[in-house]
Amino acid sequence: RWNLEIARALQNLRSAGCRLVWTLHNLVPHGARGQEAAAAARLYREFARQADGAIHHTAWGQQLANRAFAFRPGCRQAVIPFGYFPDEAPPALTKAAARQALEIAESEMLLLTVGAAGPRKNLDLIAEAIGSVPDVPCRLVMAGTIDDRLAQDLARRAGGRIRFVGRLDQAGLSRLARAADYLVFAPPADQLTSGGPHVSESFGLPQITT
Numbered sequence: 001r002w003n004l005e006i007a008r009a010l011q012n013l014r015s016a017g018c019r020l021v022w023t024l025h026n027l028v029p030h031g032a033r034g035q036e037a038a039a040a041a042r043l044y045r046e047f048a049r050q051a052d053g054a055i056h057h058t059a060w061g062q063q064l065a066n067r068a069f070a071f072r073p074g075c076r077q078a079v080i081p082f083g084y085f086p087d088e089a090p091p092a093l094t095k096a097a098a099r100q101a102l103e104i105a106e107s108e109m110l111l112l113t114v115g116a117a118g119p120r121k122n123l124d125l126i127a128e129a130i131g132s133v134p135d136v137p138c139r140l141v142m143a144g145t146i147d148d149r150l151a152q153d154l155a156r157r158a159g160g161r162i163r164f165v166g167r168l169d170q171a172g173l174s175r176l177a178r179a180a181d182y183l184v185f186a187p188p189a190d191q192l193t194s195g196g197p198h199v200s201e202s203f204g205l206p207q208i209t210t
Contacts, residue, residue: 020053021052022055024056024192026192026193027064028041044068045069047069048070051071054076057080058192058193061079061192082193093178104139107137109182112140112142112184112205113144121186122186122210123186125210127140127158140158141162141163142154142163144167151164177199182208
């Protein structure tokens with residue numbers, strides 16, 4: 001029912017002379033499965049059919065979206081990079097000082113993930129990669145919310161070399177990013193962009209991604 005209501009709202013907006021611009025983040029909403037995913041796909045097709053303009057964050061994402069949806073004839077499409085968050089400028093703190101504050105040895109490679117944890121984010125792949133190299137001094141720090149069951153599973157896969165720090169304020173995230181060596185990210189195939197990796201741009205942090 002909500003699908004139909006939204007479709008009618010889009011049509012009413014167009015009838016009133018409003019221009020509709022759609023910013024595409026994913027091909028399906030976060031966590032959508034089964035009937036929910038099918039309903040969302042129908043709604044997204046309606047967005048494409050009604051949109052006067054579409055904003056994609058990458059040329060790759062634009063290609064995927066155009067394969068998935070039939071956009072309105074004459075729809076103007078533009079690629080506008082996500083960009084970084086200027087408020088997350090690195091603090092005036094050295095890497096050594098940040099590591100000392102977090103009690104992390106200078107010899108240890110520190111990997112960072114950012115954002116709410118969930119099964120679809122492929123964090124198990126990252127944890128297993130760490131667990132597969134027990135002789136390499138490295139640790140994964142996960143900043144963001146996570147449920148206990150998933151945390152226990154990831155810790156097991158990584159051989160215990162994970163630290164969960166929860167959701168951080170801006171100062172805490174800045175300190176952690178300054179201490180890290182890399183940001184790691186393993187996006188699902190239907191995710192076109194994410195705010196998490198752009199933390200690496202904000203802090204000049206190298207990124208490892210699949």
